Amino acid sequence: MRGIPATLAVCLAFGLALVPAAAKAADPVAVMADACSGCHGTDGHSIGGMPAFSGKKQDELTKALRDFKSGAKEATVMDRIAKGYSVEQLDAIAAYFASRKK
Template sequence: MNPGRIDTMKKRLLTAGICLAATLLMAPEARAMDAISVAADSCAGCHGTDGRSLGAMPAFHEKKPAELKQILREYKTGKREATIMDRIVKGYSDEQLDAMVDYYTAKK
């Protein structure tokens, strides 16, 4: 076989291996972000796809991220009264709630 051809094949195999490794390393992060987007998108049923509620539920599209995070924590601790939000937020960790707020505010 041609030595130049062997070197080319080795380079291609090395490149393919590096690409595969990089893909596998990024997969958990992509799954985590996808889980956050799915959780955050569940808010759309009441609050609209971009936080601009058209119904009786509060809109939050103009609120700052820190304010939204505080509001969610108040629902979670019972400091703020709610019909259902207090029950919904208890199903999420503070980190997940923060990630959902960040997801929504990044959509602006």
């Protein structure tokens, strides 16, 4: 056998095709933002009493996170969590969840 078996070739090609999307999903912003999903559900799809992000617009999320950090918005726990991030990080988290599938 001289070449690459057909199945493997398809796999390799498909694997390569996946790299851009996969690399994006595992980038530092994704890892940082996915830490939120423990409370808010994968991709923000909360199934219980925690607020969901899915369906929210980026500017809504950005404002909420910034207001939690500044104390402008009342909270039980989000004030404590938002203070752990810079404004730039909060904006990146908001952009990430706004871009995830609804």
